Each structure stands twice: as structure tokens, then as C-alpha cells.
Amino acid sequence: MTLAATPHHVGSRIAKLYRIAGPFSLILLGLVLIAIFAPLIAPNDPNSQNLMGRLKAPGTEARGTLYLLGSDELGRDLLSRIIYGARVSLSVALLSVVLSGVVGTTLGMAAGYLRGWTETVIMRLVDIFLSIPAILLAIITVAVLGPGFVNVILVLALTRWPRYARVAYGQTLSVAGMPYVRLARAMGASWPRVLLRHILPNIIAAMAVIATLEFGLMVLFEAGLSFLGLGVQPPTPSWGATLSVGRNYVTSAWWIATFPGVCLFLLVLSVNLIGDRLSEYLNPKTR
């Protein structure tokens, strides 16, 4: 039934993927590769301090170390910190999107298919969560739970699942009313089977669009929390935290804030553009 994964098929699949995602996907791909291979690419240890080499401008050398993008307030190589920072940004965003996506989609589908009190309870909760500004909720919960890598992911998932739940709920309602779902039930499919085999595959595209857009948002949320000192803790390099430090040196050492800022901008931009193209591709009206 499934096509064999011959090189030709793999090639044409990649070509198709590229056609859908567009040229900006190359930026994302580049950043992902950088994150994966950070130890191989980074010219220096991101955490090794050099107090004699503080605030060096891009391109300068101090004590045998070349600071290609300059150094920070502790004399750490900015380029290496940015390269390792990509790991933090991407992994926090990915894990929080997966977690909130799975939880939100499951609850939304349950509400949309089972209806009754399940629907009432879940959708009331969604309304309540969505009425609180997300970043505020994130800040408050982090303040309670304490900062750190795992907590940031948990907090982001807690804050963002309602968005998936609401979309999954609406999609499930409309797909559940489709004649093919009625037929599946008339053929004796149990409700888990109806949900997993007939509804989920037909709503997954819509969920993927939301997940892509959320991914960009999660990158910003993580940066924002780290900027406020509520995210991943030093010395782990995070773009948001570096940006926050750089703010103090904007006039004397512009590079500290600028380069992580540019990276954040490029990452979020490329993810959002991919999301837009994806939703356009999947929308039957524009296809």
C-alpha cells in the first residue's frame, strides 16, 4: 500500500516539501542544523569567560581568541553563545509545541466528539485560559514554579494548549458531521476508532498550521521569559537572556543585543512565513 522509499521518491518528496514551505524554509533548516551540530560549529566554548577580553568588537582578537561577532560582558565568544543559543530556542519551542499540541488536540477532539458535559467543562476551561493574556499567565506560573528549562516548557504548554483545543474542537465538530463519519459509525466503529482513524487524519492539517504559527510564538515567549530572567538560567546561553544583557550595553557594545535579535527575527520570520504558506496550501479555497 505504501510507496517504497526509493531515492527518487525521497527526492520528489523533498522537492514538494520545498515548494510548499518556500525559500524561507532554508533559514529554518540552517538554524536547525546549527543547533544540532553546535559543538562542531562553535569556534569556542560558549561559557568560557575571559575577563581581559570583555566587550570586544566583532572581528577583534584577544589573547589568541578571535571574536568574530565580538564578545560579551564576561568576555565570552558571542558567536559561540548564539550558536548554542539556537539549541535552547528551538528545543524549548519544539517541546512546548508538541506538548501543548498533543494535550490541546486531545481535549479539543474529546469536547467536539463526545459533547455533553465533557464539552462544557473543557470549553469553559479553554475560554478561561484564553481570557488571560498568555505572557502574563506564563510569567505568573514561572514565578510560582521557578525558572529552568523543563519548567519553561511546562509553563508554555500550560499556557498554549487552549489554542489547539479550540481549533481541534471546531474542526472535530465539522468533521464529525461529515457523511463518512456517519457511515463509519453505521459500520460499527467504536468512538476511539472514529476519532483516531476518521477524524484525526482529517483535522491534522489544520493542527499543523496552528503548530507552525505557535512555534514562532514559542520562540518569542522563551526569549521573553529569558529576557526577564524567568527562562533558562545562566550560564546556559539563550538569545533572550543575551538580548537582555546587551540592552545595558547598547551604546558601548551594540553587537551583544543586535546579533541575537537578528537571529530571533530571522527564525520567527521564517517560521511564520512557512506557516502562512502551509495554511494557504492546505486551504481548499485557495488550492
Added chain:
Amino acid sequence: MTEPTLQISGLQVQVGPHKVIDGVDITVQPGQIVALVGESGSGKSLTALSIMGLLGGKLRNAGGTITLSGTPLEHTSDAAMRRLRGQRISMIFQEPVASLNPLLSVGAQVGESLVAHGKADAGSAWSRAVQMLRDVGIPEPEKRARQLPSQLSGGMCQRVMIASALIARPELLIADEPTTALDVTIQAQILELMRRLREQTGTSILFITHDLGVVASLADRVCVMYGGRIVEQADVDDLFDNPAHPYTRMLLATIPRVDSPRKQPLFSIPGTVPDHDDWPQGCRFRTRCPLAGDACLQTPPLEPKAAGHLAACWHSDKVAGMIDHG
């Protein structure tokens, strides 16, 4: 006498306080094709869904008994009811294309009820599905099985739906206007297929339609429905020749006849079906019936008027003398 495949008596379905189905009696004998006819809104689909145990939302079963080859269904649990569906009773619908999952191959959907009930693993379900596709007259079934519904025509999709409904050899197939969305030639082919499958498998069929031409060519027996009640039930020839209910008589007058003068306008029943929350008291056809009288303020029971011929009308003896509108 053998046990009927389906025996419904006194079936009631309510939406809130309103009885949308109010006393439906239907009997389907083994191997029989019974047509359920009536205008839009008369409750045909609700009757079918209630047999399947698939009433949802605000609809609920409010009384009566349904027996499937001796098994009473009205106290069957939801889980047990689910195990009957696709195995002992199947249902097919209008909109053949939309009734198939756009993302699943045709073969997987035909084999679905076998897999869903654990009657076969995916592999053997697949080969039985291919065989079933061949049985319903789909050319190149191996190739078609691998295709998606969007690659098939409407008529083919209806054959696929029939294949998936019959793969587990159910005793009863309920077909809710399966040909309404298809054009005339395809419609004739599907009817021919159902006739043939009935001969081959002995499956009883409850066939819902509002097309009396289809009834005449397919059914052994007919139940006429009006306002959530069965108003007449008889063998097909008997019904066409000696209708015992004014509604049936008037429905028959709406069939265009080959021998009628060309210019003559088609007869249609005056008035419309009242809303389900607005039925007149007594006989529900009273507001549109030319024979209506004082007696009709009482609900007429569905009772034998001749051997094997039931009707619910106080004045069935006058039906034969009704002025011919056609």
C-alpha cells in the same frame, strides 16, 4: 412461519416533547426488499437511524419494540448495539462520495467493518475487500482498492459503500435514498446491483425512497409513511392496484404515466407536510385529505383491510371511489 428479519412495532422517537415518530410498524421478512416511502420530513431517516441505534443529539427513542431476527434491540446496550452494526445490520446513505473518508483507500474502507470488529486482520480484510469490490461490479478491483474515493465516480462510490455494508454478510441492509444523488442510468445500475445481491446473499433490504418508480421496480412490499406514522403497508402490486389510504392514492396519482395525455399537468398533493410540532389532532393527514370527516378527529389504527394489506384510515372503503386526479 419463519421469523421476520426485522419487526418494528409501535416505534416512537421524540425531539424534546414532540413525537416526530409516533407509532411505526414495519415487518421485513428474510430476503425481502421493503420500501419505505413518504414525502420529505415524514420520518423515514429517523426510523432508519433509530433501528441502527444511531439517534443522536436531542433525539431519543421513546417507545416501541425493534426485533432483529428474534433479538430484541430496544434494551441492547450501546456497546452491544455497536457490535451489531456492520455485522448484522448495515446502512448506506445518499451522497456516496461524501460518505467515504477522503484520506483512506477504497479497499481499507470496504474492509473497515471486518477490522473494526476484529473479524479479520488488515491483510485478509484487504483481500476480502478486493473480492467484495469485484462482487459489486467494480472493474479492476485490485487497482481500485488502492485508490482514494476522489479518483472514483459517484456511481462507483455508491458501489463501494454497498460493498463495505455487505462485506460482513448482514441480515439486514438499510438503504436511505442510495440512488437519489445519482443520474438515471447509474441509478438503474445500482438498483440492478441491489436486486442481484439480494438474490445471491439473501440479505433483507429496507429501502428508503420517495421515488415510486423505484419502488415499483425494486420492492416486494411497501410501507407508506406520513407524519411519523405508517399509514399503509402492502405487497407492491396490491398497493399500486388497490391503495387503501387516500395519501397513497394521491401519491400514486403523482407518478407521470406513459399513457396519460402529454399536455395534462402532473398532479401534486395540495398543501404541505405540517411541521413536526404542528400536527393536527387525530389523523395527521386530515388537513390535506379530501375524504376527511368527523371520525378523522380520532387517530385511525393501522389495521388489516385485506389479507396482508394494512392501512390507517377510517374511510379506506371510499379510497377506490376517489375522483381520479391523474
